[in-house]
Amino acid sequence: MAGHSHWAGIKHKKALIDNKRGKLWSKLSKAIIIAAKGGGDPGMNLKLRYAIDAARAVSMPKDNIERAIKKGTGELDGGNFDEILYEGYGPGGVAVLCEVLTDNRNRTAGEVRKLFEMADGKLGATGCVAYLFERKGLLAVGVAGIDEDLLMEVALEAGAEDVRREGDSFEIITDPNDFETVADALKAAKIETDVAEITRIPSNTVDIDVDTGRKVLKLVEQLDDHDDVQSVSANFNLPDEAMAEIGGE
Numbered sequence: 001m002a003g004h005s006h007w008a009g010i011k012h013k014k015a016l017i018d019n020k021r022g023k024l025w026s027k028l029s030k031a032i033i034i035a036a037k038g039g040g041d042p043g044m045n046l047k048l049r050y051a052i053d054a055a056r057a058v059s060m061p062k063d064n065i066e067r068a069i070k071k072g073t074g075e076l077d078g079g080n081f082d083e084i085l086y087e088g089y090g091p092g093g094v095a096v097l098c099e100v101l102t103d104n105r106n107r108t109a110g111e112v113r114k115l116f117e118m119a120d121g122k123l124g125a126t127g128c129v130a131y132l133f134e135r136k137g138l139l140a141v142g143v144a145g146i147d148e149d150l151l152m153e154v155a156l157e158a159g160a161e162d163v164r165r166e167g168d169s170f171e172i173i174t175d176p177n178d179f180e181t182v183a184d185a186l187k188a189a190k191i192e193t194d195v196a197e198i199t200r201i202p203s204n205t206v207d208i209d210v211d212t213g214r215k216v217l218k219l220v221e222q223l224d225d226h227d228d229v230q231s232v233s234a235n236f237n238l239p240d241e242a243m244a245e246i247g248g249e
Helices: 002-020 023-036 046-057 062-073 105-118 148-157 176-188 210-225 240-247
Strands: 082-089 095-102 133-142 162-166 169-174 195-202 229-234
Touching: 023 046, 023 062, 023 095, 023 229, 046 062, 046 176, 046 195, 082 105, 095 105, 095 195, 095 210, 105 210, 133 176, 148 162, 148 169, 148 176, 169 176, 176 195, 195 229, 210 229, 210 240
Parallel strands: none
Antiparallel strands: 082 095, 095 229, 133 169, 133 195, 162 169
């Protein structure tokens, strides 16, 4: 879990930067478009509700959200995106998963393959690493000012599977079906989350050193920066002191 925890924190910081340059809105619009293909009513389409909640959390304008929904339902043109899961290996044998939304499979596959190769990694065949990850709900809460006992009580009573401290955050892990209930319970208790998403969490991790860590983080960040990549998960475990060293560079 530690490897994923580090990346969850990095993703939150990156999201703040990406949001300033409009990049995050573009990715979230695609997520809404895909979700809306299953129906344009968030009350009946849980996937759409999650996508809309994520968009609202970063202040995406209502007009943008509504336009994306209409593209997904076919009321407007521009909703022809495919969902693809790319799998591969990064430096040190780290397993990497990329969830992608693209309107051009060939272009995206070539660009993602190149990013892996530039990092001394390799894009793999379907199924090569997906089995190493579990789909879970993840909520991260900053440690500052949080009553740990209260947090654990609220989260576990709402159905969370686990609550643990990772660095300067508490992480709450849920079954995807219980994610909404736990998120609502935290909100009702006025506990703010830095990360709230359904994601892929590694069932085991690969220990790596500082040098390998630099390469893995560069690969994961470059993949996450790609316009078509919605999310990235990797099963690396980097000691806190090594992560602090890299973060200070």
